[in-house]
Amino acid sequence: MKKSKLIAIETTRYSEFFRQLFQEYGTDSQAKIDGKIIDATQFLELIANWCTNEQIKKTKDFKLSRGKTDLFGFHDSPNELWAVESELPFIEKLAADKLVRFRIMKCRAN
Numbered sequence: 001m002k003k004s005k006l007i008a009i010e011t012t013r014y015s016e017f018f019r020q021l022f023q024e025y026g027t028d029s030q031a032k033i034d035g036k037i038i039d040a041t042q043f044l045e046l047i048a049n050w051c052t053n054e055q056i057k058k059t060k061d062f063k064l065s066r067g068k069t070d071l072f073g074f075h076d077s078p079n080e081l082w083a084v085e086s087e088l089p090f091i092e093k094l095a096a097d098k099l100v101r102f103r104i105m106k107c108r109a110n
Contacts, residue, residue, distance in 0.1 A: 004085040011100045014056040014078050019047050020099070021072060024090055025064060029071070032063045 011017050022031075022043040031038045031046065038046060050056070056078050063073040071087055074080040083091055085104065094100045 006105045007083045007085060007088060007091055007102050008105050009081040009083060009091060009100050009102050010079075011081070013099055014053050015051045016099060017081075017094065018051045018056060020094065021064065022047050022051070025066070025071070029064060029066045032061070032065070033059055034061050 009017075026040050026043050029040050031043070033046075033050065059074075059078070061073075061075055062078070063070050065071055070084070072081070072083045074082065082105075083102075088104075091100060091102050095102055
């Protein structure tokens with residue numbers, strides 16, 4: 001399996017980041033929030049009920065995946081938000097909109 005680099009993502013606008021994430025990845029994906037698996041059919045509900053800075057900051061573990069591939073995630077804090085390198089075009093779009101800052105890390109994901 002080819003290893004890819006991780007992208008470190010910085011934002012203070014967590015709620016807007018996750019709203020856009022769930023809209024962009026609203027098909028064929030699932031989220032796992034503090035152990036609870038949520039499929040894409042429930043993403044509109046997540047946008048309505050979970051996408052607030054307060055709720056997101058209370059979350060300890062988050063992953064968004066397609067199939068067996070983890071695309072985005074954090075552990076302990078949304079300050080630790082990451083994406084896999086294949087999702088760079090989406091991250092670059094958010095950076096152009098001044099929603100995030102990012103850097104490609106030297107380490108690689110599994």
